[in-house]
Amino acid sequence: MKALLEEIRQRLRHDVIQDACAELDGASDGGHHARTLPFDVSLSRPGFGDASSNAAFLLAGRLKMSPSDIARAISAKYNERNPLGGLVVRSVPHPSGHVNFEADWAQLSEIILSGAGLDTFGDSEIGGGTPVTVEHTSVNPNKALHIGHVRNIIIGDTVSRILRKSGHAVKVLNYVDDSGLQVADVVVGFRHLGFSMDPPPGKTFAQYCGDEIYVKTTQRYDSDPSLEGLRRDTLREIEDGSTEAAKLAGVITRRVLADQLQTCWRLSVYYDCLNFESHIIRSGMWGAVFDKLKDMNLVDLDRSGGKNDGCWVIRDAHGAGAGRGEDTGISDGSSGSSGSSNARAIRKESPPEENRDKVIVRSNGTATYIAKDIPYAAWKLGLVDDPFGYVRYDVEQPGGTTLWQTALGRSDGAMNFAGERVITVIDSRQSGLQRIVSDLMGRFKSSGSAYVHLAYESVTLSSDTARALGMETDKRQAHMSGRRGLYVDADSVYEELRKKAAAETLKRHPDMGDPDVARISRDISVGTIRYEMIKQDLDKVIAFDMERSLSLEGDTASYIQYAGARASRILEKAGREPPDAVDFGLLGGEDAEVALIRAIGSFEMAVEDAARNLSPKVVARYCHDLAVSFNAFYERSRVLGLDDPGLEDARLYLVRSFRFAVTRALGLVGISAPDVM
RNA sequence: GGGCCCAUAGCUCAGCAUGGAUAGAGUGUUGGACUUCUAAUCCAAUGGUCAAGGGAUCGAAGCCCUUUGGGCCCGCCA
Structure with missing residues (x-):
């Protein structure tokens, strides 16, 4: 389809517009219009030909x-200029002003359907081999993953797949905050509150830490405020690195991480490297970056005598001043520092600026939370010397790629995980802080858009599901809370879905063997979870409802998978491969056939759309539309048992192409398409 | 007080970036289609002042401004 649009675009640009203008209005400069008119050629909606251009609307103003x-x-x-050849049969004007085009489907079908079987089907080159580093997951290693984390993970993994498909060289990172307060909390629990290191039967270590240790320890803080000091001390000991507390933290976080990775791998999510915060802290990267910030005048030592006195701050980090419009002016060229200090002087005249400043180093000399993100962001962009060694992770990652982890002072090989572009997947509550990091990276590296915060809205619990977890709410939704134990565990959701999918599969195939049922129900439950997490836009809050999420009908992954299974069954029953050469002109007797071919042929455009906009939803919707087209075809056009062998061959070829296409499209969002359901 | 995001059918959402033809799905409700390549499917009916008001445009769900309602963020916590 892309070829069709491109052909029309070029012919319009080349001579058609120029000649048409000359004919309509001899005085106008048709050549000028042809060169400058920003017209568009896109696929038509059904009933208006195959492609359509808005050129006439745009010319209306110029030609009056x-x-x-x-x-x-x-x-x-x-029609006069292109009487034959090419993919277009004819152009048809519509009274509304649209210029429509009808395609030569015999030719176009052959291009599309033969292309669908290739390994390169849907590949795009818009990435041009650019190295891109994606970071996602990054869940504190003191708890099992809940359904809110799953949204992050699936978005990150799917975007990575899309970028790879569109010609980017993608590396995927998972940041492991193994030395934060949340880890300190479970260490306090194990060391001082008498919890056993062994989880109860039926729970993973990660679930045990999150459900029991973390929740109960934070409850104890509330009833016994004196523990607060213990918590502080423990955090310091962990950051120190050489203490008993740090060693215990290391053991706990490694065990929790191992469980978290099992959950991710089960959802077909894989990584290239695990980055440990403790390594970043001990690497000395912060000092180097802090010096650079000082050199570039991006931080100030606050001497105002106000509440931030004695702290290093980023001026005017919050509020309107952080907008991108202002940045382009300041960061543009070498006059940057004078420009920014000038702007700063003006700002100081308005009184309450102080609360717009962001403290990054406390008056006692320690770095704040956001300060840890700054060197890491710079490292991801390759802007600092890489202080890490890399060793293989202890457990082999399924999926074929090697999983590395950072190390200090040892290395199994030289690696480079830096990207020209960096995409960090974090929920939108962090947008304020991420904006600061992003702005700083723009100053470090002249291209301002190199560091992208890919934000998404959070997952909340529907009132029904919240109630089922023991929380009474009169609101429509409730926010999850790790501290209060109010969340839906990812493994549990998977398990519920798997049981339901297995039951549905057995209902249809009572004699099927256990391994097949297991494989199919796994594909369905993984697919269902992944699809639910990406089918809507990133800026929509998802109110997770347990009942509704178990549905396998309608706009779900299983709908799409089912269409694939139907196609497989036709191919199986045919008992033969379609011939290499069929008469593609026979496909088109039914509108549903053309619609299906058109859907198959739109894959590459969906890939590019998704990659440009970092929008997994685009591919999810493509998969759904593709399945809808196939089901319509399936209902209307019989394939097997036709009297007409030529038509049967052609339709069989179409079915096989669809089967390839749906497998690849679902694969792009990390979903497998089983042959039988 | 400042900032970010959302508002389209009873419910959950596409469409908005790049304005153009009859605003689409799913779900729900009602009715219909399995002796046929799998009914996890399909067909039909039902359901919309695109939050409100204003502006620019030949033309707005989409762009600009204002307002309302809702969510989130704004600590020398992480």
């Missing part, structure tokens, strides 16, 4: 004529 008349002239000129 009605779009309808101009459309007529363009179509006439197109």
Whole structure:
């Protein structure tokens, strides 16, 4: 389909518009219009040909004529100039002013359907081999993953797959905050509150830590405020690195991480490297970056005598001043520092600026939370010397890629995980802080868009599901809370879905063996979870409802998988491969056939759309539309048992192409398409 | 007080970046289609002042401004 649009675009640009203008209005400069008109050629909606251009609307203003008349002239000129050959049969003007085009489906079908079987089907080169580093997951290693984390993980993994498909060289990181307060909390629990190191039967270590230790320890803080000091001390000991507390923290976080990775791997999510915060802290990267910030005048030592006195701060980090419009002016060229200090002087005249400043080093000399993100961001962009060694992770990662982890002072090989672009997947509550990091990276590296915070709205619990977890709420939704134990565990959701999918599969195939049922129900439950997490836009809050999420009908992964299984069954029953050469002109007797071919042929455009906008939803919707087209075809056009062997061959070829296409499209969002359901 | 995001059918959402033809799905409700390549499917009916108001445009669900309602963020916590 992309070839069709490109052909029309070029012919319009080349001579059609120019000649049509000359004919309509001899005085106008048709050549100028042809060169400068920002017209578009896109796929038509059903009933209006195959492709459509808005050129006539745009010319209407310039020529002071009605779009309808101009459309007529363009179509006439197109047909006159291109009487034969090419993918377009004819151009047809529409009274509304759209210029429509009808494709030569015999030719186009052959291109599309033969392409669908290739390994490169849907590949795009828009990435041009650019190294891109994606970071996602990054869950504190003191708890099992809940359904809110799953959204992050699936978005991150799917975006990575899409970028890879569109020609980017992608590396995927998972940041492990193994020395934060949340880890300190479980260490306090194990060391001082008498919890056993062994989880109860039926729970993973990660679930045990999150459900029991973390929740109960934070409850104890509330009833016994004196523990607060213990918590502080423990955090310091962990950051120190050489203490007993640090060793215990290391053991706990490694065990929790191992469980978290099992959950991720089960969902077909894989990584290239695990980055440990403790390594970042001990690497000395912060000092180097802090010096650079000081050199570049991006931080100030606050001497105002106000509440931030004695702290290093980033001025005007919050509020309107952080907007991107202002940045381009300041960061542009070498006059940057004078420009920014000038702007700063002006700002100081308005009184309450102080609370817009962001403290990054406390008056006692320690770095704040956001300060840890800054060197890491710079490292991801390759802006600092890499202090890490890399060793293989202890457990082999399924999926074929090697999983590395950072190390200090030892290394199994030289690695480079830096990207020209960096995409960090974090929920939108962090947008404020991420904006600061992003702005700083823009100053470090002149291209301002190199560091992207890919934000998404959170997952909340529907009132029904919240109630089922023991929380009474009169609101429509409730926010999850790790501290209060109010969340839905990812493994449990998977397990519920798997049981339901297995039951549904057995209902249809009572004699099927256990391994097959297991494989199919796994594909369905993984697919269902992944699809639910990406099918809507990133800026929509998802109110997770346990009941509703178990549905396998309608706009779900299983709908799409089912269409694939139906296609497989036809191919199986046919008992033969379609011939290499079929008469593609026979496909088109039914509208559903053309619609299906058109859907198959739109894959590459969906990939590019998704990659450009970092939008997994685009591919999810593509998969759904593809399945809808196939089901319509399936209902209307019989494939097997036709009297017409030529038509049967052609339709069989179409079915096989669809089967390839749906497998690849689902694969792009990390979903397998089973042959039988 | 400042900032970010959302508002389209009873419910959950596409469409908005790049304005153009009859605003689409799913779900729900009602009715219909399995002796046929799998009914996890399909067909039909039902359901919309695109939050409100204003502006620019030949033309707005989409762009600009204002307002309302909702969510989130704004600590020398992490």
